[in-house]
Amino acid sequence: MTKHEIADTLHEIATLLELKGENPFKVRAYQSGARTLEAIEEDQLATLIAAQQLESIKGIGEALAQKIGELHTTGKLEFLEKLRASVEPGLLEMLEVPGLGPKKIKVLHDKLGLKTLAELAAACGDGRVAALDGFGEKSQQKITEGIRNREAYGKRHLWWDANAVAAPIAAGLRALPQVARVESAGSLRRGLETVGDLDFLVAATDIAPVVDWFCSQPGVKEVTARGETKASVRFEGGLQADLRIVPAEQFVFALHHFTGSKDHNVQMRQRALARGLSMSEWGLVPAAGEGTAKEKAERREGLKAESEAELFKALGLKYIPPELREGLGEIEAAEAGELPRLVEECDLRGAFHNHTTASDGRSTLAEMAAAAAALGWDYLGIADHSKSSYQARGLDEARLASQVTEIHALNAAKKFTTHLFTGTECDILPDGRLDFDDGVLATLDYVVASVHNVFTQDEATMTARIIRALENPHVTMLGHLTGRLLLKREAYRVNAGKVIDAAIANHVVIELNASPQRLDMDWRHWRRAAERGLLCAINPDAHDTAGLEYVRTGVNAARKGWLTRESVLNTRPLAEVTEWLKQRK
Ligand code: DGT
Ligand code: CA
Ligand code: CA
Ligand code: ZN
Numbered sequence: 001m002t003k004h005e006i007a008d009t010l011h012e013i014a015t016l017l018e019l020k021g022e023n024p025f026k027v028r029a030y031q032s033g034a035r036t037l038e039a040i041e042e043d044q045l046a047t048l049i050a051a052q053q054l055e056s057i058k059g060i061g062e063a064l065a066q067k068i069g070e071l072h073t074t075g076k077l078e079f080l081e082k083l084r085a086s087v088e089p090g091l092l093e094m095l096e097v098p099g100l101g102p103k104k105i106k107v108l109h110d111k112l113g114l115k116t117l118a119e120l121a122a123a124c125g126d127g128r129v130a131a132l133d134g135f136g137e138k139s140q141q142k143i144t145e146g147i148r149n150r151e152a153y154g155k156r157h158l159w160w161d162a163n164a165v166a167a168p169i170a171a172g173l174r175a176l177p178q179v180a181r182v183e184s185a186g187s188l189r190r191g192l193e194t195v196g197d198l199d200f201l202v203a204a205t206d207i208a209p210v211v212d213w214f215c216s217q218p219g220v221k222e223v224t225a226r227g228e229t230k231a232s233v234r235f236e237g238g239l240q241a242d243l244r245i246v247p248a249e250q251f252v253f254a255l256h257h258f259t260g261s262k263d264h265n266v267q268m269r270q271r272a273l274a275r276g277l278s279m280s281e282w283g284l285v286p287a288a289g290e291g292t293a294k295e296k297a298e299r300r301e302g303l304k305a306e307s308e309a310e311l312f313k314a315l316g317l318k319y320i321p322p323e324l325r326e327g328l329g330e331i332e333a334a335e336a337g338e339l340p341r342l343v344e345e346c347d348l349r350g351a352f353h354n355h356t357t358a359s360d361g362r363s364t365l366a367e368m369a370a371a372a373a374a375l376g377w378d379y380l381g382i383a384d385h386s387k388s389s390y391q392a393r394g395l396d397e398a399r400l401a402s403q404v405t406e407i408h409a410l411n412a413a414k415k416f417t418t419h420l421f422t423g424t425e426c427d428i429l430p431d432g433r434l435d436f437d438d439g440v441l442a443t444l445d446y447v448v449a450s451v452h453n454v455f456t457q458d459e460a461t462m463t464a465r466i467i468r469a470l471e472n473p474h475v476t477m478l479g480h481l482t483g484r485l486l487l488k489r490e491a492y493r494v495n496a497g498k499v500i501d502a503a504i505a506n507h508v509v510i511e512l513n514a515s516p517q518r519l520d521m522d523w524r525h526w527r528r529a530a531e532r533g534l535l536c537a538i539n540p541d542a543h544d545t546a547g548l549e550y551v552r553t554g555v556n557a558a559r560k561g562w563l564t565r566e567s568v569l570n571t572r573p574l575a576e577v578t579e580w581l582k583q584r585k
Helices: 003-019 024-038 042-050 062-074 078-085 089-094 102-112 117-125 136-153 159-175 208-215 248-259 262-274 293-298 308-314 330-335 365-374 397-413 459-470 496-505 523-531 545-560 574-584
Strands: 179-184 197-204 220-226 230-235 240-246 277-280 283-286 379-385 419-427 448-450 509-513 536-539
Touching: 003 024, 003 062, 003 078, 003 102, 024 062, 042 062, 089 102, 089 117, 102 117, 117 136, 159 179, 159 197, 159 208, 159 240, 159 545, 179 248, 197 208, 197 248, 208 220, 208 230, 208 240, 240 248, 248 262, 248 277, 248 283, 248 308, 262 277, 262 330, 277 293, 283 293, 365 379, 365 397, 365 545, 379 397, 397 419, 459 496, 496 509, 496 523, 509 523, 509 545, 523 545, 536 545
Parallel strands: 197 240, 379 419, 419 448, 509 536
Antiparallel strands: 179 197, 220 230, 230 240, 277 283
């Protein structure tokens, strides 16, 4: 196991112990042990374990050292297996309800005997939860909402998670000898922030072995439908997938159809009809004549297309990238030859807004720098939390100053090919002031300003709060505009249009937070905002080295927002960005 996986495991142990009402000191030992572990470099951890010297580290006692060692070498821990088995599964589900932690769940279990989410919902329904000490009407209502959201959210999946399931399946299909072409279509291909189900499209001659292979994949929990040329399955975790197999000559038409979106398809069909053509998943054929679309296509009197570009061309259009196919004006733009040249992942030269173990990150500064260098990035911005975000161990002025010194030293030593920029993710306080004085902010290369607390303000107050922060000349960019967590937490109320106006007026960048559960500011705002001159930064908001790769979902969202390279600050080379940051100060 890696140190992150071990740290996750220690946190899980702490949570389980807390659910069982164990001694708080014991619980805290696991939590602080996890944090200590994250501050150690991966290589150093291996060395310490090999030399049996883990206990020499402050905060790691004998029992903990033994468990860490066992996890590191075997990836398993009997103690944890037993602990898991001793906790009701319903109580673990309650942990996913916002506002419910292990302490409260234990109270619900002990005082009301609740064991499942359904029982909890019922207890909220008849007021028993509100009557408990430490709960009250408000928190009862919040729990009810949380359970309801969980049901609604449970039907969709983050793009990142869906892609992690889809990619190996697509690769496996591609490797089958019977298969000529494979594509993941649907919302996944369009890069939508959440995905309802996967839609695999395959061109193959010999169909049965492909269907067999698909239905017998290790992650498949249930085969929900199975026909001659299609199948549907459900994976562990609830994600469902459709597989459709077509003859090679139909592939392009089917790919276009099943990529969608529905709105885009409807408009494309209307366009075809206006040209005397009938467009369907089976082909593009003259509209006149008897029979269904399928029968017409089978008479093969229509277009033969090897690529979607040819299909678009037959309707007098430039190729429309899948991300733009939302029926939001892309067909008109393609007709006029006005489609933008969309930003690509390989355009990115670095990223701002990344955390380290100094605040709530899980990789050290040096690990982050090395990972950015491995990605070939020219620069990496470090923006740990500020002091008011105490739950994220935000830095105070002194710790920030020492981090800045450390970063300057790393840059001077040229240990990494990636230049490090000094920054902060500075809290926007409830009244719109910033968490650091201007004098402190002035010592940094850049400042990301973000809202992290008091989400309940009304729209006007929240909007004024954010705009006040943007008017501070030290603020370089606004972090996650709405604070939403996809499929988990709704956005706070804020007037996006007014914030965009203020950002443009004050030459402040708005970030496109690329964390798969944020993707905030939403892609639906970007096209118009960028046309009006707003600059974007695609920020991974990485909390560990792997998190840097989140820029990929950010690029998806940016492309859905019609963004070109010119509108994205972190596509610019180091010298230009350095200059840009300087002249903003
Ligand atoms: P999802 O799965 O909810 O995230 O969204 P999609 O877009 O993947 O939708 P899905 O899986 O229901 O269908 C895949 C594509 O198939 C969809 O984007 C467009 C096409 N499609 C499905 N049903 C219809 C329909 O009734 N009319 C048209 N024009 N296209 C459809
Ligand atoms: Ca789908
Ligand atoms: Ca589907
Ligand atoms: Zn943040």
